Amino acid sequence: MIDPWTPTDGAATARAQFAEVFGGQPDGVWSAPGRVNLIGEHTDYNGGLCLPVALPHRTFVALRTRDDGGLGLVSGRESGVWSSELTAVGPGTVEGWPAYPAGVAWALTQAGIPVPGFDAAVASCVPYGAGLSSSAALESAFAVAIADRMGAAWTGPDPSSDEGRAFLAQACVRAENEVAGAPTGGMDQAASLRCAAGNALLLDCRDGSTRQVPFDLAAAGLDLLVIDTRAEHALVDGQYAQRRATCEAAAVTLGVPTLREIDPAGLPDALAALGDDVSRRRVRHVVSEIARVTEFVALLDVGRIRDVGPLMDASHESLRVDYEVTCAELDVAVATARAAGALGARMTGGGFGGSAIALIEAGTARPVADAVSAAFADAGFTAPEFLIATPSGPAHRDA
Template sequence: MIDPWTLTDGAATARAEFTETFGGEPDGVWSAPGRVNLIGEHTDYNGGLCLPIALPHRTFVALRARGDGGLGLVSGRESGVWSGELAAVGPGAVEGWPAYPAGVAWALAQEGVPVPGFDAAVASCVPYGAGLSSSAALESAFAVAIADGVGAAWPGPDPSGPDQDAGRAMLARACVRAENEVAGAPTGGMDQAASLRCADGHALLLDCRDGSTRQVPFDLAAADLELLVIDTRAEHALVDGQYAQRRATCEAAAEALEVPTLREIDPAGLVAALAALTDDVSRRRVRHVVSEIARVTDFVALLDAGRIRDVGPLMDASHESLRVDYEVSCAELDVAVEAARAAGALGARMTGGGFGGSAIALIEAGSAQSVADAVTAAFASAGFTAPEFLIATPSGPADRVA
C-alpha cells in the first residue's frame, strides 16, 4: 500500500529540498491533497454534480517570496531547477510541470492579487499519472501559499478567514485557469474544488453550475468499510486530445439542444433529447452525462439516509456508463473493477478522467490486502504491469502546515 506522509515528514522533505536548492529557510510550507471522485465523472464541465473526497496523500510546497519578480522552482520528482520571470508567464509561455505553479501565479495576478516573485520547492506523495489530481494538488498548494503571503493585500474573501469558502472558491477558479490556459489541459473545476474545499470526514457535493457546495458525511469506519484505490499504472494524460474531444462533443450537443449545459436536461426528458441529436456518439456522451448526474443525486440521498452500504450498484452503473457510453475506460481499469468485484467489493468504478489512471472499490474493512491480491493476480494473468494500491480516507483541504 502507498501510505501518505505525515504533515511533519512532508513539510521536512519540502523544506530540505528548498534549503539544498536555494539556501536559507522558506517563509513557510503549505500542502494540498489529491482527490478521488466517488461518483460524478465528466460532469463538472457540463454544469453537473460530482462528489469527490480529498486524499490523505498531499503535495507540499516550501516557498519564499522574492522582490525581483523572478520565479525559481524545483521538485523532488523532476530534474533541474526551472527559472523564469512572472511577467513573462502566460498562455503557451511555460512548458512541463512548471506551467502549473507559474500558471497559478499568473492567474491570481490576473485577478488583481499582488503576487510577488518566489522560489519554491515541491515534494509530493500523491501518485503521478494515476488520475488522483496530482496537478490540482500542486496548483492548490501554491494557491494557498501565495494567498497567505499576500496577507492583508488579498482582494476579496479571505481563504483563511470566516468566509473562507468563498475565498477558496476564488483560488479554485484561478487554479482552473492555470490548468486550462497555461498548462493547456481542458479540465473542469472538480479537482481544484476538492483540493481546496473538502473537509475531513466528508465528501464534497459540488454543483458545477453555480459553484455551490455541501459537505456530506462519509464515515466509512462506522459502516465497517474502506475505500481501496487501485492505481492501474496505465498512465493517463489530459493533454493528449481525448479529454478535449469529449468536452467539445458535449458542448456541441448542448448547443444543438439549445441549453447552456447538459445539466439542464432533465432525466425524464432524456429520450426526447437524444432523439433530437443527429449522431450516435453525441447521444451516448449525453446519455452518460445526464444519467451520471442523476447517480450523484441518488448516491448523496443514500449517504444522507445512512445507507452507505447501498451505494455499490451506483458505482457499478457509473463504470459501465463510462466504459460504454463515454468510452474513457481501458483494459486495465476494466480488469481492476471486475477483479475487485469478484473479490467481494460492494461496488467498483474507474475514477478521474479515464484513459488509464485509477479505479476505486468499496470493500469490507480489513479486506484490502485480499482484494489487492486478487486484482494483482488478474493483472498478472492479463500481462499488465502490477498495480499499486492505497486506502482513501476523506481528508482535509489545502492549508499551511509549517
C-alpha cells in the same frame, strides 16, 4: 500500499529540498491533497454534480517570496531548476510541470492580485499520473501558499473562507486550462481546496455551490481502496478535449447552456434530437451520471452507505460503454475487485488510464489487492499499486 506522509515528514522533505537548492529557509510550508471522485465523472464541465473526497496523500510546497518578480521552482520528482519572470508567464509560455504553479501565479495576477515573485520546492506523495489530481494538488498548494504569504497585501476574498477557497479554485482552473493546456473542469481544484475531513464534497458545477456530505467509512465497517492501474494517463492528449467539445456542441444543438439542464425524464427526446450516435451516447452518460450522484447522496444522507455499490457499478459501465474513457486495465481492476467482494467499484478521474476505486469491507484490502495484482499479472499488465482513501482535509499551511 502507498502510505501518506505525515505532515511533519512532508514539510521536512520540502524544507530540506528548498534549503539545498535556494539556500536558507522558506517562509513556510503549505500542502494540498489529491482526490478521488466517488461518483459524477465528466459532469463538471457540463454544469453537473460530482462527489469527490480529499485524499490523505498531499503535495507540500516550501515557498519564499522575492521582491524582484522572479520565479524559481524545483520538484523532487523532476530534474533541474526552472526559473523565469512572473511577467513572462502566460498561455503557451511554460512547458511541463512548472506550468501549473506558474500558471496559478499568472491567474491570480489576471484576477487583480499583486502576486510577488517566489522560490519554491515541491515534494509530494500524491501518485503521479494516476488520475488522483496530482496537478490540482500542486496548483492548490501554491494557491494557498501565495495567498497566505501575501498577508495584508492580499486583495481577494478571505482565503480562509469558502468564498475565498472558491476564488482560489477558479484561479487554479485557469492555470490548468490556459497555461498548462489541460481542458479540465473544476472538480479537482474544488476538492483540493474545499473538502472537509470525514466528508464527501457535493459540488454543483452550475453555480459552484457545495455541501459537505458525511462519509464515515469506519462507522460502516468499510474501506475505500484505490487501485492505481499504472496505465498511462494524460489529459492533454486530445481525448479529454474531444469529449468536452462533443458535449458542448450537443448542448448548443439542444438549445441549453449545459447538459445539466436536460431532465432525465426528457432524455429520450433529447437523444432523438441529436444527429449522431456518438453525441447521443455522450449525452446519455452525462445526464444519467448526474442522476446517479443525486441518488448516491440521498443514500448517504440517510446512512445507507452500504447501498451505494450498484450506483458505482452503473457509473463504470456508463463510462465504459457510452463515454468510452475506460481501458483494459481499469475494466479488469473493477471486475476483479467486485469478484473479490467489493460492494461496488468504478474508475475515478478522467479515465484513459489512471485509477479505480472499490468500496470494500474493512480489513479486506490486502486480499482484494492481491486478487487484482494476480489478474494484472495474468493479463500481462504492469503491476498495479494501491492506497486507502480516508476522507481528509483541504489545502492549508503546515509549518
